[in-house]
Amino acid sequence: xxxxxxxxxxxxxxxxxxxxxxxxxxxxxxxxxxxxxxxxxxxxxxxxxxxxxxxxxxxxxxxxxxxxxxxxxxxxxxxxxxxxxxxxxxxxxxx
Numbered sequence: 001x002x003x004x005x006x007x008x009x010x011x012x013x014x015x016x017x018x019x020x021x022x023x024x025x026x027x028x029x030x031x032x033x034x035x036x037x038x039x040x041x042x043x044x045x046x047x048x049x050x051x052x053x054x055x056x057x058x059x060x061x062x063x064x065x066x067x068x069x070x071x072x073x074x075x076x077x078x079x080x081x082x083x084x085x086x087x088x089x090x091x092x093x094x095x
Contacts, residue, residue: 010034 010031075085
């Protein structure tokens with residue numbers, strides 16, 4: 001979400017960044033820098049059911065997240081989109 005325009009703008013740039021020491025020094029573009037950074041991030045846990053056993057029996061959804069649960073309930077009750085329900089729920093749940 002939103003990375004497309006970032007990649008497009010960085011692809012236009014001719015600026016380089018120098019990494020390494022001695023003979024291992026190399027120049028890479030700002031786009032390559034971002035790509036290497038993103039590739040180096042830890043893997044994101046895939047979606048799915050994470051709550052098992054006792055938690056599942058407490059009336060929580062698979063996410064176990066109070067904000068998500070409140071938004072889903074509000075979505076059903078008000079017959080609105082999930083994003084709108086989430087926006088409204090954020091206002092009602094203390095941080």
